[in-house]
Amino acid sequence: MKALLASLLLASTLASTHTPGPLRPQTAIEFILTKYERYPIVAMGRVEGEGNQSEVDFLKKLLADPRFRRGADDVVIECGNSRYQPILDRYVSGEDVP
DSSP states (O other): OOEEETTOOOHHHHHHHOOOOOOOOOOHHHHHHHHHTTOSEEEOOOOSSTTOHHHHHHHHHHHHOHHHHHHOSEEEOOOSOGGGHHHHHHHHTTOOOO
């Protein structure tokens, strides 16, 4: 199962398993998409601040790329207010949550 987790970057995993080769310029989208060829989970960190338009534009462009649809099976987005965590926990545990 492949997933995009918008909560953290697996930089340490990438660094420890990646064999350096010749460097070539690539866009952030190309970089992320190439990671799906090698890793079952690809994660991204969030830009600080709510409503960051450049982050929204980037994610829209990434999600619209046909290569993303071929590589990713699941998308997980971390969002919401922590005060609702107990309600979410009950829902995930299978309780009936209005």
